[in-house]
Amino acid sequence: MFLIHPVPAFQDNYLWVIHNSVDAIAVDPGDAGAVSAYLKQNQLALRAIFITHRHDDHIGGVAALAAEFGVPDAPLPIYGPANEAVAVSNHKIAQSDNIDALGLQFTVIAVPGHTHGHLAYYCASLAALFCGDTLFACGCGRMFEGTALQMHTSLQKLAALPMHTRVYCAHEYTMANIAFALAVEPDNQALKLRAAFCNAKRKKGLPTVPSTIKLELETNPFLRTNSASIKHAAALKSGVSIDLLTQNPSEVFAILRNWKNTF
Secondary structure, X not given: OOEEEEEEEOOOEEEEEEEOOOEEEEEOOOOHHHHXXXXXXXXXXXEEEEOOOOOHHHHOOHHHHHHHHOEOOEOOOEEEEOXXXXXXXXXXXXXXXXXXXXXXXXXXXXXXXXXXXXXXXXXXXXXXXXXXXXXXXXXXXXXXXXXXXXXXXXXXXXXXXXXXOEEEEOEOOHHXXXXXXXXXXXXXXXXXXXXXXXXXXXXXXXXXXXXXHHHHHHHOHHHOOOOHHHHHHHHHHHOOOHHHXXXXXXXXXXXXXXXXXXX
C-alpha cells in the first residue's frame, strides 16, 4: 500500500512524499530539513525526487537531500524539466516520458504557463496527479513566463484526466481561490458546498488538498471556461461579447486570470 503525505513548509507549501512504508519519493522538496525529518521519523529511505519546475520553493532542498540520501556510486535519481535550467536534476524529462519509481509508473505531462518548462506527474495506478503550481484547488498558478493560451491549454490537458484523479498541488491557496470563484460564479451550489467543507477543514488546521479532477471541473473557474455562467461573468468584467468569448475559451481564461491577479 502506498501513502501520499503532505509535508508542510514555508508559509503555505506542501512537499509531497509518496511511500510504501519503506521507500519514498519526494515531490518538489523545497525544504530539505522538513522532508528529511519526516523520512527519518518514519524510517523511510528516499529513492527518487521529482521536480515540477525551477522555483526555489520547489528545488531548494534537492541538493541537500541528494547528498544525505544518495551514495557516490548510486546517486539519487532526480527528475526535472528538460526545458528549464535545473542544475540539481540528473534525469531531464519532457512530455510523454515515463518514469518507473518504487514499481510505480508515472507519465510526464508538459504544462507550460507558470514557467516555460513546468511539468506534472500522473500515476494511473495511484489515481494521482502532482501538478506543482499549474493547477491549484479551485484555482491555477500565475503566468510568470507563459501565455494565457499556453496556460489554458495546460489546464485542459489536466482536466482531461480521469475524473477520480486526486490533485496534489503545491500550495494551500484554497480559501482565497474559493473566494474568487464565488465572486465569478456566486450561484454555483457545488462551489458553496466546497467552501463550507474547506472552511471547516482549515479551522481544524487540516489541508484542503488533495481535491479531484471531478471537483475541479465542478467548481474551479479556470477549468470552466466553456460554462455559460463563467462566460457571462467574463463578459461583464471585460466588456468582450459572449459570442467572441464562446469562440475563444483561452480569452475567457485570460480575463479570469487578470481578474484574479487584482482580486
